Amino acid sequence: xxxxxxxxxxxxxxxxxxxxxxxxxxxxxxxxxxxxxxxxxxxxxxxxxxxxxxxxxxxxxxxxxxxxxxxxxxxxxxxxxxxxxxxxxxxxxxxxxxxxxxxxxxxxxxxxxxxxxxxxxxxxxxxxxxxxxxxxxxxxxxxxxxxxxxxxxxxxxxxxxxxxxxxxxxxxxxxxxxxxxxxxxxxxxxxxxxxxxxxxxxxxxxxxxxxxxxxxxxxxxxxxxxxxxxxxxxxxxxxxxxxxxxxxxxxxxxxxxxxxxxxxxxxxxxxxxxxxxxxxxxxxxxxxx
Amino acid sequence: xxxxxxxxxxxxxxxxxxxxxxxxxxxxxxxxxxxxxxxxxxxxxxxxxxxxxxxxxxxxxxxxxxxxxxxxxxxxxxxxxxxxxxxxxxxxxxxxxxxxxxxxxxxxxxxxxxxxxxxxxxxxxxxxxxxxxxxxxxxxxxxxxxxxxxxxxxxxxxxxxxxxxxxxxxxxxxxxxxxxxxxxxxxx
Numbered sequence: 001x002x003x004x005x006x007x008x009x010x011x012x013x014x015x016x017x018x019x020x021x022x023x024x025x026x027x028x029x030x031x032x033x034x035x036x037x038x039x040x041x042x043x044x045x046x047x048x049x050x051x052x053x054x055x056x057x058x059x060x061x062x063x064x065x066x067x068x069x070x071x072x073x074x075x076x077x078x079x080x081x082x083x084x085x086x087x088x089x090x091x092x093x094x095x096x097x098x099x100x101x102x103x104x105x106x107x108x109x110x111x112x113x114x115x116x117x118x119x120x121x122x123x124x125x126x127x128x129x130x131x132x133x134x135x136x137x138x139x140x141x142x143x144x145x146x147x148x149x150x151x152x153x154x155x156x157x158x159x160x161x162x163x164x165x166x167x168x169x170x171x172x173x174x175x176x177x178x179x180x181x182x183x184x185x186x187x188x189x190x191x192x193x194x195x196x197x198x199x200x201x202x203x204x205x206x207x208x209x210x211x212x213x214x215x216x217x218x219x220x221x222x223x224x225x226x227x228x229x230x231x232x233x234x235x236x237x238x239x240x241x242x243x244x245x246x247x248x249x250x251x252x253x254x255x256x257x258x259x260x261x262x263x264x265x266x267x268x269x270x271x272x273x274x275x276x277x278x279x280x281x282x283x284x285x286x287x288x289x
Numbered sequence: 290x291x292x293x294x295x296x297x298x299x300x301x302x303x304x305x306x307x308x309x310x311x312x313x314x315x316x317x318x319x320x321x322x323x324x325x326x327x328x329x330x331x332x333x334x335x336x337x338x339x340x341x342x343x344x345x346x347x348x349x350x351x352x353x354x355x356x357x358x359x360x361x362x363x364x365x366x367x368x369x370x371x372x373x374x375x376x377x378x379x380x381x382x383x384x385x386x387x388x389x390x391x392x393x394x395x396x397x398x399x400x401x402x403x404x405x406x407x408x409x410x411x412x413x414x415x416x417x418x419x420x421x422x423x424x425x426x427x428x429x430x431x432x433x434x435x436x437x438x439x440x441x442x443x444x445x446x447x448x449x450x451x452x453x454x455x456x457x458x459x460x461x462x463x464x465x466x467x468x469x470x471x472x473x474x475x476x477x
Contacts, residue, residue: 042453042463045310046413049451053416057363065415066352066363099362101352101438110323112436143368143392143414171477175392175464176368178414229477230470234414235392236453237467267415 006281008083008135011273012090014283015137016071017098019271020063023054024285026206027182027243027268034180034233034240043238047180050233050266065267068100069139071116074203076126077133078277087135088117103142124196134288136203136272144177144263150195153257162187162259163222169261170226170242175235178265182206183222183245186260187215188252198262201246203270205286215247233266243268295345295387295446299406302386305454307461311410312450316428316443317345317389321367323439324432325375332382340431340441341383347412348372348390350438351421359427361444365417366391369409377401389452393464399456409456411463423449 006014023031031054035047057064073087080086092115094100104118105111113119149169153161166185186197210216222245232238243266252258274288275281282288293301295315305311318340320328328338351364369390372379376394379385380401387407388394391414402409412420429443456462471477 042308042310045451045453049413049416049419053413053419056422057418060418062418062421063352063363064418066350066365066417066421067367067415068352068363099352099354101350101363102436103438112438146368167475168477171471171475174468175411175414176370178391225475229475231467234411235467236411236455236463237470265415 008080008086009090009093011135011275011281012087012137013094013097015135015271015273016090016094016100016139017061018283018285019137019139019269020068020098020100021061022058022285023064024205024268024270026286027266028054030206030243031180031266034243038239040232040238042236043232043240046233046236047240063098063100065141066101067141067143068103069141069269070103070122072138072140072199073121073123074136074138074200075123075133077128077130079125079127080133084121084123087121087123091116091121132274132276134272134274136270138199138202139269141265141267144181144265147173147177148195148260148262150191150258150260152191153259155255155257157257159218163218163225165259166222166261167225170263171229171231173263174231177263178267179231179235180233180240180243180266182243182264182268183226184262184264185245185247186258187247187249189250189258190252191258193250194258194260195262197248197250198260201248202262202264202268204246206244208287210247212249215249219245219247292448296343297345297387299386302408303406303458305408305457306459307454307457307463309454310451311454312448313345313452314447314449317347317446317449319347319349319351319442319444321348321350321439322371322375323435324441325372325379327432327435328383329375329378338383341379341385343384343386345387345389346379346385347444348388351442353427353437359430361421361424361427363417364421364424365415366412368392369394373398380405380407393455393462399460399462402456403458403460406458408454408458410452411455412452420449423447
């Protein structure tokens with residue numbers, strides 16, 4: 001029997017603490033770059049307040065935002081059969097220890113479970129034949145999640161109509177999702193798979209290059225279009241409406257053209273742990289090579 | 290940059306102009322969806338509800354740690370648009386003077402603010418640690434049964450901000466202006 005230096009429960013607590021209190025480097029860099037080139041006074045003051053808040057949160061190890069979100073987990077590689085119980089236990093512990101705001105409620109009675117677990121944790125799985133297990137957490141606040149949209153376009157709708165749908169979704173959401181946002185886009189799959197792609201796209205670091213050249217070009221076009229809109233930080237006007245656009249794609253039915261948008265607020269929290277079969281654990285807020 | 294007392298007088302509220310940055314000192318209260326609903330329900334039932342009278346209402350569900358009293362861990366603004374259906378009545382019937390939130394509010398809410406001499410102040414969404422620094426004390430809590438995020442918290446604040454006057458008592462709204470600009474720039 002291998003004695004693990006850290007239990008999965010402890011790993012989950014650490015992931016939540018990391019993600020809630022410290023911005024990933026790529027997001028910090030994008031915010032700093034935006035603050036440097038932003039033209040308007042109000043926009044600059046908003047970005048300044050965001051950067052000031054982020055460094056304070058990290059320094060005092062407190063959640064950067066009071067909406068600590070619903071934690072969404074992604075597990076890939078070797079999947080332990082009891083991983084969901086460990087994740088739930090970790091979430092309960094982190095809720096008390098960090099502390100996190102209890103956000104999980106019964107949708108109809110609106111009764112709060114108090115533990116951020118409620119009827120069960122949200123986990124996406126991808127089994128892979130590799131010598132490790134990887135867990136990523138994406139704590140998702142409601143302000144940005146509430147602006148999600150899915151469109152079942154028609155196959156004859158081309159790239160321009162896809163882009164138009166993304167632009168409309170972002171701009172019509174105004175200041176509500178806490179811009180500058182990161183725009184996750186899913187293209188293809190089925191209705192459910194398409195939204196999952198949009199969410200997974202939010203895990204792609206902003207400084208990584210989309211391997212699909214067509215998607216890379218679309219990301220760039222959308223980035224320029226959205227940042228020339230004038231919506232700006234918090235919807236108060238300015239040159240920084242989005243920090244990045246990330247797109248993921250999958251095959252779809254010949255008669256379908258699903259497109260999904262899932263936004264992340266500037267507090268784009270994420271952290272990943274990889275546990276090897278020898279029990280050693282590594283952490284990153286970017287991506288492993 | 291302006292320093293303003295809270296709760297604010299009608300004259301103070303009317304003196305603020307869209308685009309200005311202010312910091313508040315005094316008392317503010319938090320209220321989200323459920324607190325608004327309960328206050329308005331009581332008011333409809335003929336009960337006198339005075340907790341929002343003249344108050345600065347902060348759209349915020351803070352993280353509090355209970356020990357010797359309450360410690361504010363993080364307290365940034367929540368999306369104000371969720372209160373669009375409730376705020377006009379809260380302003381007219383319950384006497385809300387100023388609102389702090391994020392993302393802006395409807396024309397109907399702005400009309401009620403103009404009518405009563407009130408303002409909407411935009412706090413930076415997510416700046417929960419910076420804003421919590423401006424909260425010096427938790428002086429009370431109403432409707433505890435609504436839970437941590439939805440209770441009404443009474444907060445003593447000092448130089449709480451920065452807050453941008455986004456909808457003023459003279460009918461000017463930064464959101465409306467930005468929306469117009471976005472439409473011109475993007476055709477949306």
